[in-house]
Amino acid sequence: MKTESGSGRLINTSWDGTNTSGVPQPNGTYKFRMDATAGGSAAPVIGRIDLNNNLPMAQITAPASDQLIVTPAVDISGTASASSFTSYSVDVGLGTSPFQFITLTNASSGPVVDGLLATWTLQSSPPSGIYQIRLKVTGNGGATAETTRFVRIDHVPPLQPELSQPASPATTQPITVTGTAEENTTVELYVNDQAAGETTATAEGAFTFTDVALTLGSNSFKASARDSANNTGSFSDKKTVVYMPAGEGLIHILSPADGSTVYK
Numbered sequence: 001m002k003t004e005s006g007s008g009r010l011i012n013t014s015w016d017g018t019n020t021s022g023v024p025q026p027n028g029t030y031k032f033r034m035d036a037t038a039g040g041s042a043a044p045v046i047g048r049i050d051l052n053n054n055l056p057m058a059q060i061t062a063p064a065s066d067q068l069i070v071t072p073a074v075d076i077s078g079t080a081s082a083s084s085f086t087s088y089s090v091d092v093g094l095g096t097s098p099f100q101f102i103t104l105t106n107a108s109s110g111p112v113v114d115g116l117l118a119t120w121t122l123q124s125s126p127p128s129g130i131y132q133i134r135l136k137v138t139g140n141g142g143a144t145a146e147t148t149r150f151v152r153i154d155h156v157p158p159l160q161p162e163l164s165q166p167a168s169p170a171t172t173q174p175i176t177v178t179g180t181a182e183e184n185t186t187v188e189l190y191v192n193d194q195a196a197g198e199t200t201a202t203a204e205g206a207f208t209f210t211d212v213a214l215t216l217g218s219n220s221f222k223a224s225a226r227d228s229a230n231n232t233g234s235f236s237d238k239k240t241v242v243y244m245p246a247g248e249g250l251i252h253i254l255s256p257a258d259g260s261t262v263y264k
Helices: none
Strands: 028-034 045-051 057-062 073-081 085-094 112-121 129-139 144-153 175-180 186-191 194-200 206-212 217-226 239-243
Touching (some): 057 129, 073 085, 085 112, 186 206
Antiparallel strands (some): 028 045, 073 112, 186 194, 186 217, 217 239
């Protein structure tokens, strides 16, 4: 006998085929009973379950579910075994219900227990999306077991950030620069085309850079966003702030630009 307990409105439990002492039980039909209490006793639910340790076992342990794939080769690990083992296969397809699969080269023609099943070598720039990894194990007599795992590939860069216009002219510095970008992306700020720091956009997409130093005269600002797949989007539109300390005169020439060539 083995007893499981828990709380809540929904019941989701599993049996690993062992007794209370962890000893595997022989094949056969077993009876289960579920009892629930909620300020009183409820009628038990009684059913039967068949235990067959001869069925094949298919289990994927890596990559993790919903893992973002960023390497050109992915090791697929897990277990493909049976008491009467025949073969296993690992397939990969694009989408949650792929139209077609690519069969990967098996790491071994024999059973695998908690080891390498296959290596998925990605083509150059595969399409972005959700991919299904499918493991099928076959035993003698045609008995099969199958399991799947979903992973992601992302080559789509985030949208360009939007910078808020800081007050200009500025009479004091450093200043604060704010803006919006795709949520949870890494935002990098450039001042006068020089990297000036990074921060992370919030779940709402807001970001803030404090203590941004200015140089005397005109200062340009732009920002880019980078996502968790290391895709970097285009730069934001530039913003300009003129730094003119209080009490000091400053002539600001807008045109021609500094360093430009003028032809007569």
